[in-house]
Amino acid sequence: MSQKDAGVDLDASLGYLLKEASSALRTAMEEVLRPLGMSVTHYSCLELLAQRPGLSNSELARGAFVTRQTMNVLLQALERDGYVTRPAEAPVGKALPARLTPRGRRSLEKATAAVRSVEVRMLSGMTEAEQSSAFRSLRSMVRALRDGDDGR
Template sequence: MSQSGAGVDLEKSLGYLLKEASSALRAAMEEVLRPLGMNVTRYACLELLAQRPGLSNSELARGAFVTRQSMNVLLQTLEREGHVTRPAEAPVGRTLPTRLTPRGRRSLEEASVAVRSVEVGMLAGMSEAEQSEAFRILQSMSHSLCDGSGGA
Protein backbone atom coordinates (compact mmCIF):
# COMPACT_ATOMS: atom_id res chain seq x y z
CA MET A 1 0.00 0.00 0.00
CA SER A 2 1.13 3.53 -0.70
CA GLN A 3 -0.26 5.17 2.38
CA SER A 4 2.67 6.24 4.42
CA GLY A 5 2.24 8.47 7.42
CA ALA A 6 2.42 11.59 5.29
CA GLY A 7 0.80 14.69 6.72
CA VAL A 8 -2.55 14.53 4.97
CA ASP A 9 -5.41 16.62 6.23
CA LEU A 10 -8.16 14.73 4.46
CA GLU A 11 -8.13 12.52 7.48
CA LYS A 12 -8.69 15.59 9.61
CA SER A 13 -11.64 16.87 7.60
CA LEU A 14 -14.97 16.59 9.34
CA GLY A 15 -16.68 16.55 5.96
CA TYR A 16 -14.68 13.54 4.85
CA LEU A 17 -15.28 11.81 8.16
CA LEU A 18 -18.99 12.50 7.84
CA LYS A 19 -19.02 10.88 4.43
CA GLU A 20 -17.01 7.96 5.73
CA ALA A 21 -19.40 7.29 8.59
CA SER A 22 -22.43 7.67 6.38
CA SER A 23 -20.95 5.34 3.79
CA ALA A 24 -20.17 2.73 6.42
CA LEU A 25 -23.69 3.00 7.79
CA ARG A 26 -25.26 2.57 4.38
CA ALA A 27 -23.06 -0.41 3.56
CA ALA A 28 -23.92 -2.07 6.86
CA MET A 29 -27.62 -1.46 6.30
CA GLU A 30 -27.55 -2.81 2.74
CA GLU A 31 -25.78 -5.88 4.01
CA VAL A 32 -28.39 -6.80 6.59
CA LEU A 33 -31.30 -5.79 4.34
CA ARG A 34 -30.19 -7.76 1.26
CA PRO A 35 -31.07 -11.19 2.70
CA LEU A 36 -34.55 -9.78 3.31
CA GLY A 37 -34.96 -8.72 -0.31
CA MET A 38 -34.84 -5.09 0.66
CA ASN A 39 -32.57 -2.08 0.30
CA VAL A 40 -32.08 1.16 2.17
CA THR A 41 -34.44 3.25 0.06
CA ARG A 42 -37.25 0.70 0.31
CA TYR A 43 -36.77 0.46 4.04
CA ALA A 44 -36.75 4.23 4.44
CA CYS A 45 -39.97 4.50 2.49
CA LEU A 46 -41.77 1.89 4.59
CA GLU A 47 -40.43 3.29 7.85
CA LEU A 48 -41.59 6.78 6.93
CA LEU A 49 -45.04 5.46 6.10
CA ALA A 50 -45.24 3.57 9.39
CA GLN A 51 -44.41 6.65 11.38
CA ARG A 52 -46.42 9.11 9.29
CA PRO A 53 -49.26 7.37 7.49
CA GLY A 54 -50.64 9.21 4.50
CA LEU A 55 -47.41 10.81 3.32
CA SER A 56 -47.40 11.83 -0.34
CA ASN A 57 -44.91 10.75 -2.98
CA SER A 58 -43.00 14.02 -2.81
CA GLU A 59 -42.86 14.00 0.95
CA LEU A 60 -41.54 10.44 0.95
CA ALA A 61 -38.92 11.43 -1.60
CA ARG A 62 -37.63 14.23 0.59
CA GLY A 63 -37.61 11.97 3.62
CA ALA A 64 -35.67 9.26 1.84
CA PHE A 65 -33.24 11.66 0.15
CA VAL A 66 -34.14 10.79 -3.44
CA THR A 67 -35.98 12.68 -6.17
CA ARG A 68 -39.73 12.41 -6.37
CA GLN A 69 -39.31 10.70 -9.73
CA SER A 70 -37.27 7.94 -8.17
CA MET A 71 -39.70 7.59 -5.31
CA ASN A 72 -42.53 7.41 -7.81
CA VAL A 73 -41.18 4.30 -9.49
CA LEU A 74 -40.45 2.76 -6.10
CA LEU A 75 -44.03 3.41 -4.97
CA GLN A 76 -45.36 1.84 -8.15
CA THR A 77 -43.31 -1.26 -7.39
CA LEU A 78 -44.38 -1.37 -3.76
CA GLU A 79 -47.99 -0.92 -4.83
CA ARG A 80 -47.74 -3.74 -7.37
CA GLU A 81 -46.23 -5.97 -4.70
CA GLY A 82 -49.00 -5.14 -2.28
CA HIS A 83 -46.90 -3.37 0.32
CA VAL A 84 -48.60 0.00 0.04
CA THR A 85 -51.88 1.40 -1.26
CA ARG A 86 -52.78 4.68 -2.83
CA PRO A 87 -56.26 5.94 -3.71
CA ALA A 88 -57.03 6.10 -7.42
CA GLU A 89 -58.18 9.69 -7.04
CA ALA A 90 -56.60 12.46 -5.02
CA PRO A 91 -58.97 13.47 -2.21
CA VAL A 92 -57.63 17.00 -2.39
CA GLY A 93 -55.19 18.63 -4.77
CA ARG A 94 -52.92 16.18 -6.54
CA THR A 95 -51.30 14.50 -3.57
CA LEU A 96 -52.04 10.80 -3.23
CA PRO A 97 -51.80 9.80 0.45
CA THR A 98 -49.95 6.51 0.70
CA ARG A 99 -50.51 3.88 3.38
CA LEU A 100 -48.93 0.62 4.41
CA THR A 101 -50.83 -2.62 3.89
CA PRO A 102 -50.62 -5.38 6.51
CA ARG A 103 -48.13 -7.08 4.24
CA GLY A 104 -46.03 -3.93 4.05
CA ARG A 105 -46.14 -3.69 7.80
CA ARG A 106 -44.87 -7.24 8.14
CA SER A 107 -41.98 -6.62 5.76
CA LEU A 108 -41.09 -3.52 7.68
CA GLU A 109 -41.07 -5.40 10.99
CA GLU A 110 -38.37 -7.75 9.77
CA ALA A 111 -36.31 -4.94 8.33
CA SER A 112 -36.67 -2.77 11.42
CA VAL A 113 -35.11 -5.42 13.62
CA ALA A 114 -32.14 -5.74 11.28
CA VAL A 115 -31.66 -2.00 10.93
CA ARG A 116 -31.97 -1.43 14.64
CA SER A 117 -29.20 -3.91 15.28
CA VAL A 118 -26.97 -1.98 12.91
CA GLU A 119 -27.71 1.29 14.65
CA VAL A 120 -27.09 -0.26 18.05
CA GLY A 121 -23.76 -1.53 16.78
CA MET A 122 -22.92 1.92 15.51
CA LEU A 123 -23.55 3.40 18.93
CA ALA A 124 -21.51 0.75 20.71
CA GLY A 125 -18.98 2.36 22.95
CA MET A 126 -20.77 5.70 23.09
CA SER A 127 -22.24 6.92 26.34
CA GLU A 128 -25.67 8.51 26.60
CA ALA A 129 -24.03 11.89 26.92
CA GLU A 130 -21.97 11.32 23.80
CA GLN A 131 -25.05 10.28 21.86
CA SER A 132 -26.83 13.46 22.91
CA GLU A 133 -23.80 15.45 21.89
CA ALA A 134 -23.67 13.65 18.55
CA PHE A 135 -27.32 14.48 18.01
CA ARG A 136 -26.75 18.15 18.67
CA ILE A 137 -23.67 18.30 16.48
CA LEU A 138 -25.19 16.53 13.50
CA GLN A 139 -28.25 18.73 13.67
CA SER A 140 -26.05 21.80 13.80
CA MET A 141 -24.20 20.66 10.68
CA SER A 142 -27.40 19.98 8.76
CA HIS A 143 -28.90 23.32 9.63
CA SER A 144 -25.76 25.27 8.84
CA LEU A 145 -25.52 23.60 5.44
CA CYS A 146 -29.15 24.16 4.55
CA ASP A 147 -29.14 27.76 5.68
CA GLY A 148 -25.97 28.58 3.84
CA SER A 149 -27.07 26.78 0.69
CA GLY A 150 -30.76 27.59 0.30
CA GLY A 151 -30.65 31.01 1.87
CA ALA A 152 -27.92 32.54 -0.26
Protein backbone atom coordinates (compact mmCIF):
# COMPACT_ATOMS: atom_id res chain seq x y z
CA MET A 1 0.00 0.00 0.00
CA SER A 2 1.46 3.40 -0.92
CA GLN A 3 1.39 6.50 1.27
CA LYS A 4 -1.43 7.94 -0.83
CA ASP A 5 -3.48 4.74 -0.54
CA ALA A 6 -3.23 5.05 3.23
CA GLY A 7 -4.70 8.54 3.01
CA VAL A 8 -1.49 10.40 3.95
CA ASP A 9 0.88 11.93 1.42
CA LEU A 10 3.88 12.67 3.61
CA ASP A 11 5.44 14.80 0.85
CA ALA A 12 2.42 17.12 1.09
CA SER A 13 2.13 17.11 4.89
CA LEU A 14 3.38 20.36 6.38
CA GLY A 15 3.42 18.85 9.87
CA TYR A 16 5.60 15.96 8.68
CA LEU A 17 7.97 18.34 6.87
CA LEU A 18 8.28 20.54 9.98
CA LYS A 19 9.05 17.48 12.10
CA GLU A 20 11.64 16.34 9.55
CA ALA A 21 13.25 19.80 9.57
CA SER A 22 13.22 19.85 13.37
CA SER A 23 14.86 16.43 13.51
CA ALA A 24 17.53 17.41 10.96
CA LEU A 25 18.24 20.63 12.90
CA ARG A 26 18.53 18.78 16.20
CA THR A 27 20.88 16.19 14.68
CA ALA A 28 23.11 18.90 13.20
CA MET A 29 23.13 20.80 16.51
CA GLU A 30 24.02 17.63 18.46
CA GLU A 31 26.93 17.05 16.06
CA VAL A 32 28.48 20.48 16.71
CA LEU A 33 27.68 20.49 20.44
CA ARG A 34 28.99 16.97 21.20
CA PRO A 35 32.69 17.99 20.90
CA LEU A 36 31.94 20.75 23.45
CA GLY A 37 30.56 18.16 25.88
CA MET A 38 26.99 19.40 25.45
CA SER A 39 23.60 18.20 24.29
CA VAL A 40 20.92 20.40 22.74
CA THR A 41 19.06 20.40 26.08
CA HIS A 42 22.25 21.43 27.93
CA TYR A 43 22.77 24.27 25.43
CA SER A 44 19.10 25.33 25.64
CA CYS A 45 19.29 25.52 29.43
CA LEU A 46 22.41 27.70 29.36
CA GLU A 47 20.94 29.94 26.66
CA LEU A 48 17.70 30.39 28.62
CA LEU A 49 19.66 31.29 31.77
CA ALA A 50 21.78 33.80 29.87
CA GLN A 51 18.67 35.53 28.57
CA ARG A 52 16.62 35.23 31.78
CA PRO A 53 18.78 34.66 34.86
CA GLY A 54 17.03 33.19 37.87
CA LEU A 55 14.58 30.92 36.07
CA SER A 56 13.26 28.00 38.11
CA ASN A 57 13.54 24.34 37.18
CA SER A 58 9.94 24.34 35.92
CA GLU A 59 10.46 27.45 33.78
CA LEU A 60 13.66 26.02 32.30
CA ALA A 61 11.94 22.70 31.57
CA ARG A 62 9.13 24.46 29.68
CA GLY A 63 11.61 26.60 27.74
CA ALA A 64 13.76 23.60 26.77
CA PHE A 65 10.75 21.35 25.97
CA VAL A 66 11.69 18.67 28.53
CA THR A 67 10.11 17.33 31.70
CA ARG A 68 10.80 18.90 35.10
CA GLN A 69 12.52 15.69 36.13
CA THR A 70 14.86 15.77 33.12
CA MET A 71 15.69 19.42 33.79
CA ASN A 72 16.29 18.75 37.47
CA VAL A 73 18.84 16.03 36.63
CA LEU A 74 20.52 18.36 34.12
CA LEU A 75 20.62 21.28 36.56
CA GLN A 76 22.17 19.09 39.24
CA ALA A 77 24.90 18.06 36.78
CA LEU A 78 25.44 21.64 35.59
CA GLU A 79 25.71 22.82 39.18
CA ARG A 80 28.11 19.99 40.10
CA ASP A 81 30.29 20.82 37.06
CA GLY A 82 30.35 24.55 37.84
CA TYR A 83 28.20 25.87 34.96
CA VAL A 84 25.32 27.14 37.09
CA THR A 85 24.74 28.10 40.67
CA ARG A 86 21.56 27.78 42.73
CA PRO A 87 20.90 28.83 46.32
CA ALA A 88 20.90 26.11 48.98
CA GLU A 89 17.41 27.23 50.05
CA ALA A 90 14.59 28.73 48.02
CA PRO A 91 14.34 32.51 48.59
CA VAL A 92 10.56 32.28 48.01
CA GLY A 93 8.40 29.17 47.78
CA LYS A 94 10.14 26.01 46.59
CA ALA A 95 11.89 27.29 43.43
CA LEU A 96 15.69 27.39 43.37
CA PRO A 97 16.53 30.11 40.83
CA ALA A 98 19.53 29.15 38.67
CA ARG A 99 22.21 31.51 37.35
CA LEU A 100 25.14 31.00 35.00
CA THR A 101 28.63 31.04 36.43
CA PRO A 102 31.58 32.55 34.52
CA ARG A 103 32.44 29.00 33.38
CA GLY A 104 28.87 28.56 32.16
CA ARG A 105 29.08 31.82 30.18
CA ARG A 106 32.35 30.81 28.52
CA SER A 107 30.90 27.42 27.61
CA LEU A 108 27.75 29.07 26.23
CA GLU A 109 29.79 31.43 24.02
CA LYS A 110 31.47 28.47 22.29
CA ALA A 111 28.17 26.62 21.95
CA THR A 112 26.37 29.66 20.56
CA ALA A 113 29.00 30.03 17.82
CA ALA A 114 28.64 26.33 16.96
CA VAL A 115 24.83 26.49 16.86
CA ARG A 116 24.92 29.69 14.80
CA SER A 117 27.07 27.90 12.20
CA VAL A 118 24.33 25.26 11.88
CA GLU A 119 21.66 27.94 11.44
CA VAL A 120 23.74 29.70 8.79
CA ARG A 121 24.16 26.39 6.95
CA MET A 122 20.43 25.68 7.23
CA LEU A 123 19.55 29.04 5.66
CA SER A 124 22.39 29.12 3.11
CA GLY A 125 20.20 28.16 0.14
CA MET A 126 17.72 30.97 0.78
CA THR A 127 17.74 34.64 -0.18
CA GLU A 128 17.22 37.25 2.56
CA ALA A 129 13.65 37.73 1.33
CA GLU A 130 12.99 33.97 1.50
CA GLN A 131 14.46 33.84 5.01
CA SER A 132 12.25 36.73 6.15
CA SER A 133 9.22 35.06 4.61
CA ALA A 134 10.05 31.74 6.33
CA PHE A 135 10.36 33.46 9.73
CA ARG A 136 7.02 35.26 9.22
CA SER A 137 5.30 32.05 8.14
CA LEU A 138 6.64 30.01 11.06
CA ARG A 139 5.72 32.72 13.60
CA SER A 140 2.24 32.87 12.10
CA MET A 141 1.82 29.09 12.40
CA VAL A 142 2.96 29.12 16.03
CA ARG A 143 0.56 31.96 16.85
CA ALA A 144 -2.34 30.22 15.12
CA LEU A 145 -1.78 27.00 17.07
CA ARG A 146 -1.19 28.72 20.41
CA ASP A 147 -4.18 31.04 20.06
CA GLY A 148 -6.45 28.18 19.04
CA ASP A 149 -9.53 28.69 16.94
CA ASP A 150 -10.80 31.95 18.39
CA GLY A 151 -12.00 33.47 15.14
CA ARG A 152 -8.89 35.46 14.27
